[in-house]
Amino acid sequence: MGQRLPSMLPDLSDRQWLWCAAGFYTAGLLLGTVSLVRGQRTSGILIYCAILAGYVLQFIGLGVRGRAAGGCPLGNQFEIFQFTAWSAITLYLVVGVTFRSSLLGFFTSCLGAALTVVSLSIPAWDAVRRTHIFGGNPWIELHAALAIFSYGVFGLLALTSGLFLLRHFSLKSKRLGGWFSFLPSILELDHIEVRLLAAGFGLLTLALVFGSVYWSRDTATVDHAKLAATVAVWAAAAAALGLRAVGRLLARRFAWTCLALFAAALLSLEAVDESRHPRVSQPAEKAAP
Amino acid sequence: MSGACLFVIGATHQNAPLGVRERLALSSESAIRDDLASVEGLSELAVLSTCNRVEFYGVGSGDGAADSVQAAYCARQRFDVAEFERIRIKLTGRDAALHLFEVASGLDSQLLGENEIFGQVKEAYAAAQACGSTGAVLNRLFQKAFQAAKHVRTSTGIGSGRVSVANVAVDLAASIFGSLAVAKVLVLGTGEIGEGTARAFRSRGAAELAVAGRTPERAAEVAAALSAETVPFGDRDSSLAHYDIVVCSTAAPSAVLSAAAIAAAMRRRPARPLLVIDLALPRDVEASAADLQNVFLYNLDDLARIAERNRMAREAEIARCRAILAHRADGLWGHVQRYLSSADGLKGGSPDRNAREAGQAAAP
Numbered sequence: 001m002g003q004r005l006p007s008m009l010p011d012l013s014d015r016q017w018l019w020c021a022a023g024f025y026t027a028g029l030l031l032g033t034v035s036l037v038r039g040q041r042t043s044g045i046l047i048y049c050a051i052l053a054g055y056v057l058q059f060i061g062l063g064v065r066g067r068a069a070g071g072c073p074l075g076n077q078f079e080i081f082q083f084t085a086w087s088a089i090t091l092y093l094v095v096g097v098t099f100r101s102s103l104l105g106f107f108t109s110c111l112g113a114a115l116t117v118v119s120l121s122i123p124a125w126d127a128v129r130r131t132h133i134f135g136g137n138p139w140i141e142l143h144a145a146l147a148i149f150s151y152g153v154f155g156l157l158a159l160t161s162g163l164f165l166l167r168h169f170s171l172k173s174k175r176l177g178g179w180f181s182f183l184p185s186i187l188e189l190d191h192i193e194v195r196l197l198a199a200g201f202g203l204l205t206l207a208l209v210f211g212s213v214y215w216s217r218d219t220a221t222v223d224h225a226k227l228a229a230t231v232a233v234w235a236a237a238a239a240a241l242g243l244r245a246v247g248r249l250l251a252r253r254f255a256w257t258c259l260a261l262f263a264a265a266l267l268s269l270e271a272v273d274e275s276r277h278p279r280v281s282q283p284a285e286k287a288a289p
Numbered sequence: 290m291s292g293a294c295l296f297v298i299g300a301t302h303q304n305a306p307l308g309v310r311e312r313l314a315l316s317s318e319s320a321i322r323d324d325l326a327s328v329e330g331l332s333e334l335a336v337l338s339t340c341n342r343v344e345f346y347g348v349g350s351g352d353g354a355a356d357s358v359q360a361a362y363c364a365r366q367r368f369d370v371a372e373f374e375r376i377r378i379k380l381t382g383r384d385a386a387l388h389l390f391e392v393a394s395g396l397d398s399q400l401l402g403e404n405e406i407f408g409q410v411k412e413a414y415a416a417a418q419a420c421g422s423t424g425a426v427l428n429r430l431f432q433k434a435f436q437a438a439k440h441v442r443t444s445t446g447i448g449s450g451r452v453s454v455a456n457v458a459v460d461l462a463a464s465i466f467g468s469l470a471v472a473k474v475l476v477l478g479t480g481e482i483g484e485g486t487a488r489a490f491r492s493r494g495a496a497e498l499a500v501a502g503r504t505p506e507r508a509a510e511v512a513a514a515l516s517a518e519t520v521p522f523g524d525r526d527s528s529l530a531h532y533d534i535v536v537c538s539t540a541a542p543s544a545v546l547s548a549a550a551i552a553a554a555m556r557r558r559p560a561r562p563l564l565v566i567d568l569a570l571p572r573d574v575e576a577s578a579a580d581l582q583n584v585f586l587y588n589l590d591d592l593a594r595i596a597e598r599n600r601m602a603r604e605a606e607i608a609r610c611r612a613i614l615a616h617r618a619d620g621l622w623g624h625v626q627r628y629l630s631s632a633d634g635l636k637g638g639s640p641d642r643n644a645r646e647a648g649q650a651a652a653p
Contacts, residue, residue, distance in 0.1 A: 167464070171585050176464060177450055177598055185467035186562060247559040251583050 009060065014068070015120065017061030018082060022116035024054030025085075028109030036106070036179045047105035048093075054112060055089050062086060069129070072145045078119045078126035080148060080269050085115035087152020088159075103182050107159040115155075143210035147230065147272075150203035151265045154237075157196040158262035161255040164189040168252055190251070193258055194244060201237040208234055229268035236261055293332065293629045295426055296355040297378065297385040299344030302399045304376040313343050313366055313373075321365050322420060328357040333424040335417035335431070337392070339409045341399050344378075346389060348426045348629075355379060383622035386430055390614040393438035395447065402447040402603040407438055426625055437617045444613070447606045450599025454482065454592045455489040457599070458566050461592075462490070462534050465562050465585060473497040475532040477525060477545060479504070479511045482568045482589075483538025487515050490534070499532070501525050503539060529554035534564045537573035548578040555581060566592070 012020070028050035035043065062082060065073040073079040092108040119125055163183055170180035183189075208230065215222045240257045243249035249257060300313050315321055315338045325334060330350035337344040345358050359377070363370045380388050388397070393410045395402045414431040417423045423431070442448045451457045459469070466472045474495045476487045479502040491498055498517035502508030505519070512519045520528055529535065529550060539545055546565070551574075555563060560583075567574040567588040579586040 171461075171465065172579075174587065174591050174595065176461065176595055177602060181449065181464075183464070185463065186465050187471075188467045190560070244560075250559055251562075 014061045014064040015126075017057050017064060018116060019120060021054040021056075021058035021061060022113060022120055024050050024057060025109050025112035025116055028054070028105065029113045032103075032106030032109060044105055047109055051089060051105060051109055051112065052093060054109075054116075055086070055093060058082065058086050058089075058116070072141050074144050074148060076126060076128055077269065078122070080272065081115050081119035081125070083145075083148045084151045084155060084266075084269075085112050085119075087149040088112070088115075088155035089152075090149075091153055091156050103163060103179075103184075104159065107162060108156070111155055111159055137214065139210050140214045143207050143214065146203050146207035146210065150200045150207060151262075151269070153196055153200035153203060154258075154262040154265045157193060157200060157258050160189055160192050160196060161258040164193060164255040165252065165259075168255070190254075193255065194241075197237065197241055197244070197258060197261075201234070201241055204230075204234050204237060223271075225271045229271035233261070233265050233268050236264060293348055293350055294352075294354075294381050295346075295348050295385050295430065295625065295629075296381045297344055297346050297388055298355050298359055299337075299342060300373070300377055301342040301344070301397065303397070304378070309376060310341070310343075312368060314338070314340075315343055315366075318416065321362060322422070324361045324365055325358055328354060328361060330354045331358065333427045334358075334422040335413055335427055337410060337413040339406065342392070342397075344392075346385070346427060346430070348424065355381070382626075383618055386433075386622050386625070387615060387618035389430060389434045390437045390618055391611070393434040394441045394610060394614060395438075396441075396607065396610055396614070400452055401600065401607075402449075402452070404442075404448060407435075410434065410438075425628060429625065430621065433617065433621045437614055440617075441610045441613055445606045445609050447603055447610050450595075450602055452596050452600045452603065454568070454589070454596055455486040457592045457596045458486050458536070458587070459489045459493050461566075461585075461587060461595075462564055463493075465564050466533060469493045469495045471496055472533040473531060474499070474534045474536065475520065475525075475528070476500045476511075476515075476517070477522075477535060477537045477573065478502060478539030478541075478569065479507045480538035480540065480569070483536050484511055484515070486536050486538070486566065486568065487511075487517070490536075491515055491517075495534075497532075499528075501528075503541070526550040526553070530557040532563075533561065534566070536566045536568065538568040539573050540569070541573060542571065544573055544575050546574045546578070548575040548581065551578045551584060552581055555583060559583065568592075 028047045031043065031046055031050065062073050062079075065079065069075055069079075072083070074083055089108060089112050092104070164186065166180065167183045167186045167189060170176055170183065171186060211230075215227075240249060240254070240261060244254055300310065302310065305313065315336070318336055318338060321336065322334070325331065325345075328349070331347055331354045333348035335346045337346065343362075345362065347354060347358060349355065349358075359373065359379075360370065362368075363373050378388070389410070391397045393407055395404060395406050398406050410431070414423070414427075417427065451460050462469060462472060469490065472490075472495055474487065474490045474497065476483050476499070479500065487498060487500070498515055499520045500508050500512040500515065500517050501520040501522045501524070502511065503522050505521070508519050508522070511517075525546070529546075535546070537546060551563065551565070562583045562585060565574055565578060565584065565586045567586065570589065572588055574586060574588075576586070578584055
């Protein structure tokens with residue numbers, strides 16, 4: 001716990017690295033906000049660089065944390081939120097450049113800043129740290145990492161859906177000027193939504209498959225609330241994808257559903273966190289000297 | 290070259306009405322160049338000739354060169370010199386440089402902020418270079434004008450939004466479909482405005498274009514002009530599902546597209562948006578179609594309102610653009626002045642040295 005990185009890097013604790021990361025995400029958010037308030041196009045390159053810097057710092061912070069936890073840092077609500085933000089930003093950095101929308105960068109920095117700053121600002125979420133939560137089982141660690149990564153994908157899906165709803169509003173209300181003109185086309189946003197939902201659903205399915213192999217060996221270890229919450233999110237994603245495929249859930253309703261899906265995923269994290277054991281209580285301040 | 294001065298002389302849409310501009314339009318640029326080749330004291334020349342302006346940018350000694358250009362031009366066009374002097378623009382020095390900056394930026398255009406003029410200025414400069422009539426001053430002036438125009442376009446909103454109904458419609462389609470290369474367009478009616486809009490879609494690379502008119506012969510004529518296909522007017526409802534954009538401009542006394550017909554088409558293509566542009570008066574499309582999911586209905590007033598908002602947004606940027614351009618023109622003019630005043634001294638040097646120093650002196 002509270003490990004520091006050796007050698008060339010500054011001697012910062014995991015939380016300090018994560019605060020720095022949150023600072024860069026917030027800088028991206030502020031850059032975009034200032035541009036939009038001035039009615040100018042947000043600088044895609046600047047925001048991308050801010051997000052990239054935040055991502056690297058977050059990666060280091062989570063790395064320090066992972067070394068201390070002896071595995072993927074998913075031991076409490078704080079770590080889950082951090083990992084979800086990191087997953088969404090990983091995906092943005094990989095696919096975001098193909099969006100050709102500086103607004104997506106702006107919204108990604110909003111998401112990154114919100115998830116990291118909120119999780120860092122609530123000490124209770126990090127008051128209890130758990131180590132070796134996967135019991136040395138790499139499959140269950142992969143299950144957890146994939147599940148949270150899929151939630152990150154749902155995070156990016158929620159951002160895209162937000163952009164879709166803004167574009168839809170601008171077209172229906174016939175307001176195309178100002179910063180609405182920086183939005184991507186509604187058809188492109190729709191296609192990206194479908195692909196992200198399919199990707200998130202695929203990752204969550206894989207996570208559940210890996211998890212079910214472990215649970216089937218010892219059903220007594222399965223927390224029912226966690227299982228119900230996770231399966232409900234998975235079923236909602238499957239239903240949304242199926243209804244979209246047959247043309248029953250389209251346009252605005254589809255976008256709202258995707259937003260609701262991410263909200264449900266975030267809410268389900270509470271049940272996931274509650275299912276953790278064993279617990280090792282340790283004050284956050286001491287854990288991160 | 291003592292007393293050499295940069296000047297611009299010509300006529301533009303600001304003071305010369307269309308009828309006058311028709312009389313002033315150059316039928317042959319090479320002919321006027323030949324006429325001006327013999328003008329004494331004129332060391333550099335570029336001719337900008339568009340439908341909205343004929344302008345001569347030159348470097349010559351004092352007022353004499355500019356007056357000689359005017360005289361030669363009026364003689365070539367058989368235009369009364371006194372009348373020309375009433376409508377002309379004549380600027381010298383820094384004001385001439387600023388004028389070119391504003392022209393290249395679209396600030397002096399009839400359609401404020403339009404981009405076509407930038408290409409036209411580039412062509413004029415290329416033609417002058419090809420004739421060998423540019424030198425250190427005009428080369429620097431035009432290059433700086435291009436840089437200034439690009440800067441103004443990217444750092445202000447002077448070029449943002451479209452200001453004509455046809456282009457607003459095309460931009461609207463782009464905000465729905467992204468690339469128009471995936472969009473299929475159906476034009477209902479053969480009115481002039483519909484044809485103009487269809488032409489704008491064609492020029493922006495629409496994947497497919499079809500025309501349906503109440504008079505088949507006229508529809509075939511318009512379709513041929515647009516390199517489009519024809520669709521029987523009676524089949525419009527049944528073929529609607531195939532298209533992504535429908536432009537309506539018939540002179541029919543009542544709606545030719547019902548909300549029910551559009552709803553039926555959308556059931557066959559639920560996931561794909563449909564843009565309906567109703568340019569007709571009375572309207573061709575039932576207004577309730579706007580409430581359908583994935584249907585975006587815009588009428589003539591909607592497009593005109595957007596165009597007007599864009600125009601006003603551009604106008605609001607004029608002062609900012611002018612300040613930027615004035616600053617740049619001041620910078621350029623300071624260097625050009627130093628070059629022109631030292632030109633006499635340079636004459637004494639070798640030609641190579643003269644050219645080198647001229648370039649350095651004119652470079653801001």
